[in-house]
Amino acid sequence: MTELTAAGRLGGPRPLPEWFTTAAHVARRADKRGMATWLPAGAAHARHVGSRTTACGVVATNWPMLFDVRFTALVPHVCRACVEEVQGAAPIDVF
Secondary structure (H helix, E strand, O other), rough: OOOOEOOOOOOOEOOOOOEEEEOOOOOEEEOOOOOOOEEEOOOOOEEEEOOEOOOOOOOOOOOOEOOOOOOOOOOOOHHHHHHHHHHHHHOOOOO
């Protein structure tokens, strides 16, 4: 079985994260370099690719997945229930 990887910015391929950021509402905003990117406009949740629900159990069937936004507990509007579920699931690099 081939392991899914993404090109690392400073090195070779790296494993894809288990959890991705998703949100009911997103907005396009400019980052520090002036590049436009989609960011959560409300609470950020964690979700597996292909899952219908977030880590905290909210149905998120039609919510966009933000593959360029790391799920982290450090953002102000992150779902704390998702953080607790992700932290208890496995020692993955989301923080």
